Amino acid sequence: MGYLVGVTILWAFSFSLIGVYLAGQVDSYFAVMLRVGLAALVFLPFLKPRLLRGRQRLVLMALGAVQLGVMYLFFYQSFLLLSVPEVLLFTIFTPLYIALLDDLLFGRFTPMYLVTAALAVVGAAVIRYDGVNNDFWLGFLVVQGANLCFALGQVGYRRFSAELPDSLPRHSVFAWFYLGAMVIAAPGFLLLGNSAGLPTTGVQWGVLLWLGIVASGVGYFLWNLGATRVDAGALAIMNNALIPAGLLVNLLIWNREADLTRLALGGAIIVGSLFLNEWWLRRRRPQSA
DSSP: OHHHHHHHHHHHHHHHHIIIIITTTSOHHHHHHHHHHHHHHHHGGGOOGGGSOHHHHHHHHHHHIIIIIIHHHHHHHHTTTSOHHHHHHHGGGHHHHHHHHHHHHTTOOOTHHHHHHHHHHHHHHHHTTTTOOHHHHHHHHHHHHHHHHHHHHHHHHHHHHHTSOTTSOGGGTTHHHHHHHHHHHHHHHHHHOOGGGSOOSHHHHHHHHIIIIIIIIIHHHHHHHHHTTSOHHHHHHHHHHHHHHHHHHIIIIIOTTSOHHHHHHHHHHHHHHHHHHHHHHHHHHHHHO
């Protein structure tokens, strides 16, 4: 749990750094490629290819491609459509996706998840009830794409790591994760990126270096390592802990003029949907037993 708490504090600043210094100023595809590339460089010196079989390497690369590569492509685009607080609030769906993916893997279907998701959409509308437009809903869907990729990567890595021996040093194989993300990030920039949107200031380069080496390089390794050492419920809770932490940083430092009343009301409805979901899960457990 200590790893997850530490990374939560680390990532709380990342949302605002992207929204304030990069979004709309630096090409998002370049930002993703550089961030992933720097993270890979952090772990390449520790890589010991022989510790994993060929299939295991491909699985770890696929997890990195989804959890980091595809997720970042969605995530950075969302900042062009939404404010930082809105992006943060809409990441609250990730625990639901984790539960739905578990259902999928075990061949179950839980309609209550759809009810709570619909309630959370209502909360999203409250936040922008007088200014909802196509960009807002498109941004909402883009964030959900990022959430789904992040959830899939976490669930997948938990299951992948469980098949590895405890004695295997995870830092000696984690470079495969970032190399898989580069398979998505590099072509994304070459095909869709804009070379005219490269960083132009020292602050922008500094933010990208921080995000690549620390937030991505160290952060994702410790987060995934922590995810293997807690149960699914604790992992879901820590996914949501990112939201108040990120909002607190953004509102206190960069966004003091935000409509706190609307933000609080819409956020309360979204959070309430999760409490409803948790209440239903607790009620169902004794029946299952």
